[in-house]
Amino acid sequence: MAAVVWAQPQETVKYGVKVQPGPMDTVLLKDYRPESSLVVPETHVAKARFPVIDVHTHTFMSNIRGPADVDEWVRTMDEVGIEKSIVFTGAVGEEFARQVELYLKRYPNRFQLWCAIDTHDIDAPDYPERVVRELERCYRMGARGVGELTDKGSGLQNESRPPGKRLHLDDPRLDPLWRKCAELKLPVNLHVADHPSCWRPLGPTQERTPDFQHFNLYGKDVLSYEELLARRDRLLARHPRTTFILCHLSNQGNDLAALARALDRFPNLYVDISARDYELGRQPRFARRFLEYYADRVLFGTDMGREAHMYRMWWRLLETPDEYMPGRIWWRHYGLELSPETLEKLYRGNALRILNWN
Numbered sequence: 001m002a003a004v005v006w007a008q009p010q011e012t013v014k015y016g017v018k019v020q021p022g023p024m025d026t027v028l029l030k031d032y033r034p035e036s037s038l039v040v041p042e043t044h045v046a047k048a049r050f051p052v053i054d055v056h057t058h059t060f061m062s063n064i065r066g067p068a069d070v071d072e073w074v075r076t077m078d079e080v081g082i083e084k085s086i087v088f089t090g091a092v093g094e095e096f097a098r099q100v101e102l103y104l105k106r107y108p109n110r111f112q113l114w115c116a117i118d119t120h121d122i123d124a125p126d127y128p129e130r131v132v133r134e135l136e137r138c139y140r141m142g143a144r145g146v147g148e149l150t151d152k153g154s155g156l157q158n159e160s161r162p163p164g165k166r167l168h169l170d171d172p173r174l175d176p177l178w179r180k181c182a183e184l185k186l187p188v189n190l191h192v193a194d195h196p197s198c199w200r201p202l203g204p205t206q207e208r209t210p211d212f213q214h215f216n217l218y219g220k221d222v223l224s225y226e227e228l229l230a231r232r233d234r235l236l237a238r239h240p241r242t243t244f245i246l247c248h249l250s251n252q253g254n255d256l257a258a259l260a261r262a263l264d265r266f267p268n269l270y271v272d273i274s275a276r277d278y279e280l281g282r283q284p285r286f287a288r289r290f291l292e293y294y295a296d297r298v299l300f301g302t303d304m305g306r307e308a309h310m311y312r313m314w315w316r317l318l319e320t321p322d323e324y325m326p327g328r329i330w331w332r333h334y335g336l337e338l339s340p341e342t343l344e345k346l347y348r349g350n351a352l353r354i355l356n357w358n
């Protein structure tokens, strides 16, 4: 594609001010880091108000290479107030067994492990049985949930395939798997679609900063955002007895009213807030109303590593009335000051109720 050349008008007035040339003209967007002069109260929340169950972490994202990293993670969890972490192992088979050894042998009460699913040879006639068999094997080894399973539009299968040959979440071949999850009371964490800005072009109107451009899907050979959510709905309707946790506010944090309609329609739908600090923090009043109203349907998760300051960013966002907090992307955050009742449900109550603790 040819490079786009943006015509410079002779005179531009922006914000009621005539734009004039200067040293700022050579600053690239990716390097722009304005320092705020705003002086406002800052609240340091060292430890969460209630013991927290973090329902969204990964071995990979948390950079866990061996037992010493697990020990260090548990120390940080103690410092910041995390009682338990749900770890998405991303594994089945031998690798799942290795991670059982790594986490559960020494810390049976601090971690819960979830498994992935078998996505090899999806066209083989035995696939629907095989995927269930491996799930049962992982369950016997200690898996207490399935996920995170991700479909950003190109399917769940492990190899890349053309449209029509892919395994999407509402594929009938997976129906036995979802039924088995209901039978074993294993909740499922699904990542459906992605932030809607991923389907918008990169360029001057792109909503998120350049740091997120590698997630962009515009013009790629993937299902549309709308199609992915429609498949989510078909799956939820077809398996009402299976508990589904749609992570990242089901990628509808930009439109909480639309997410509310989905929650009203599907009683088996729950969401986690992981990695969507910016969606909540940029619309604190509406987000607070949403979280207070759907307090029984939203779970706390991070998905952002295991640093103490990361956890404390969340406590400050959810618990305090602080304003104009630095965010991870362009937008500043504003504290939600959630009620103690809602905080308790978000932090642990819902996880204690809907996850499998047997």
Ligand SMILES: [Zn+2]
Pocket (backbone or CB within 6 Å): 056, 058, 148, 247, 303
């Ligand atoms: Zn994740």
